[in-house]
Amino acid sequence: MTDLVDDLLAGKHSALARVITKIENRAPGYREIVSELHQHTGDADVVGVTGSPGAGKSTLVDKVAAEYRDRGLTVGVIAIDPSSPYSGGAVLGDRIRMASNAGDMDVFFRSMSARGSLGGLSTATTDAVTALDAFGKDVIIVETVGAGQNEVDIVRTADTVAVLVPPGSGDDVQMLKAGILEIGDVFVVNKADLDGADRTVQQLREMLQGRSGAGKAGHHGAVATAEQGEAATEGTDDTDETWDPPIVETVANRSEGVEAFISVLEDHSEFLDRTGARERQARDRFAAEIRTLLREDANELVAGELARHGGIESAVDDVMARETDPYTVVDEVLAPLRECLDAENAP
Amino acid sequence: MSVEQEQGERTIRCLVAKVGLDGHDRGAHVIARALRDAGFEVIYSGLHRSPDEVVQAAVQEDVDVVGISILSGAHNTLVPKILDGLQEYDAFDDRLILVGGIVPDDDKAELRDRGVDEIFGPGASMEEMISYIREHAPER
Incomplete structure (x- = not known):
């Protein structure tokens, strides 16, 4: 994987092309590649x-x-x-x-x-x-x-x-x-x-x-x-x-x-x-990018938690049967996450 | 990227290229559309491309399949130039090279020797080509 980054930095066209392919496909390892490239931009x-x-x-x-x-x-x-x-x-x-x-x-x-x-x-x-x-x-x-x-x-x-x-x-x-x-x-x-x-x-x-x-x-x-x-x-x-x-x-x-x-x-x-506008724009862009990535990754985490709880369909079944309600479902799914964060933040 | 294809399944990219002094691109258009409808991403080169341009497109677009359509009979000159170019840019091994057009049997053997994976002549069906690509698209 790092070879690809080295090849790209060395100016190899096929490496650049392959990196973009990995980015498009979100292929395994693309995040590491982009992370490594960032300092060279x-x-x-x-x-x-x-x-x-x-x-x-x-x-x-x-x-x-x-x-x-x-x-x-x-x-x-x-x-x-x-x-x-x-x-x-x-x-x-x-x-x-x-x-x-x-x-x-x-x-x-x-x-x-x-x-x-x-x-x-x-x-x-x-x-x-x-x-x-x-x-x-x-x-x-x-x-x-x-x-x-x-x-x-x-x-x-x-x-x-x-x-x-x-x-x-x-x-x-x-x-x-x-x-x-x-x-x-x-x-x-x-x-x-x-x-x-x-x-x-x-x-x-x-x-x-x-x-x-x-x-x-x-x-x-x-x-x-x-x-x-x-x-x-x-x-x-x-x-x-x-x-x-x-x-x-x-x-x-x-x-x-x-x-x-x-x-x-x-x-x-x-x-x-x-006017310094370039720097402001760059700051705005990175802020937006960080937010987007956070949201995507958090979504993925939460989707995983939901799956472990039996998936959305079974939750909906329970809500339909009035055995539980949407708020309770969300609380239950997020409970482990909250516990983790609380433990982390505890002094 | 849609959720379904987020893991694992990747989109196959194909270059459909017309090389040399050959103005007949009806077939290339039909093939480009059929490949698109099969769910592939198709990059169409346009007419009258030189071998260099085809190599440039194949490398930069990082296609899985290089489809070369030649109806002029100049395949023995043009195709090897493309193959050499791909090798020069280290973009030969992990690519499927297909030739479409009218290629005499004697030439077929030679093109295969040079590294062409398959040759589709008149009468070849779309399904044949699509399933060939699905089966043989390089692992990456």
Whole structure:
């Protein structure tokens, strides 16, 4: 197992690929691997790219990766595609668009399927980013369809979030509903050569003005969901500087606007360093990660206890027969845990 | 990851690759869909890939199965290049290598010698291929 970590740190591509597989499968030993890798991370710039299907995410990511390579940087890409809830299978097609980096091993492109999971995917993504970071990638791009909480969680893995908006997606309400305005640090109107692009840029601009007036805390995607709230508030705005998300126009398949897009990413990266926001974001992320892991592991412990008590079905039987009630069941299941903790905490 | 597959059972990943100057990908599409419906994760390469690109995809995606579709007759040139590349990146031993297409019998033997695990020609059924993969997917 440690061999795999050594191989990864030594720059062996197949080791990196295998580590990500273990992370995806939660194979035995993956936790130890990620733990060992953690100390080697923290150097990569992580960029999240999200947007509706067909917005041109993969094409843009391809061109951006190629541009970074021209500048001598190494790139890791994680592309997340939905999987069928019925068969569990998936066709992961983002790779088809990676034509500009064909055969270049220093662009490490990995497709991941959503595997119909809630929460688990964002953990897997975070861990995969850890692996790419430890491998020594300078820039890591996480690409996902922007729809729903799960994806929003994934994009939060990133230091900088780019939201792609195709022209003519019009209807203001649609975008507000998706909550997508709040998470973007940069907005990209891709396919800017199409009719309606100007209008989309205009609409976006108006909506973003509304946003900066509305909430001051929202410099990075209103990081404050209920749980992360405390962590976020303690760190808000010791400087007055805020980030106004720029709007960039690109025609990704012709590489137009790609350089402008990258320089905006760089500006944001500098902004994060200058204001200390990068550190705050990292703190928030780790806080959220610790909470998530705690919850998952605690759930597992409790599920084990429940099984030892005869499982949920028999408990439900007893409750149905009015022999006991849900509160008593929970007390009984958790009794050994409580005893342990009490013994531990006793002086 | 769903609760059911949390322990033990892992998802088999397959690369479906089109190499060389061969624009016929109807079959590759059908196979990709069938594998997906069988519960596998399928990475489709797109058309006209070079052997290097196939190797890059197979290594980075850490697939269990490398499926190479060739209808151009250039299998004797292209397939060995892919096999060499996989070996170079230490990604050959624990991978199932399948070739699909029209391969004359004489060539089949040679491809097998070079390390191809199975060759599926015209008339091979989906079920055959899927159960072959299920049976022979490498232990990891």
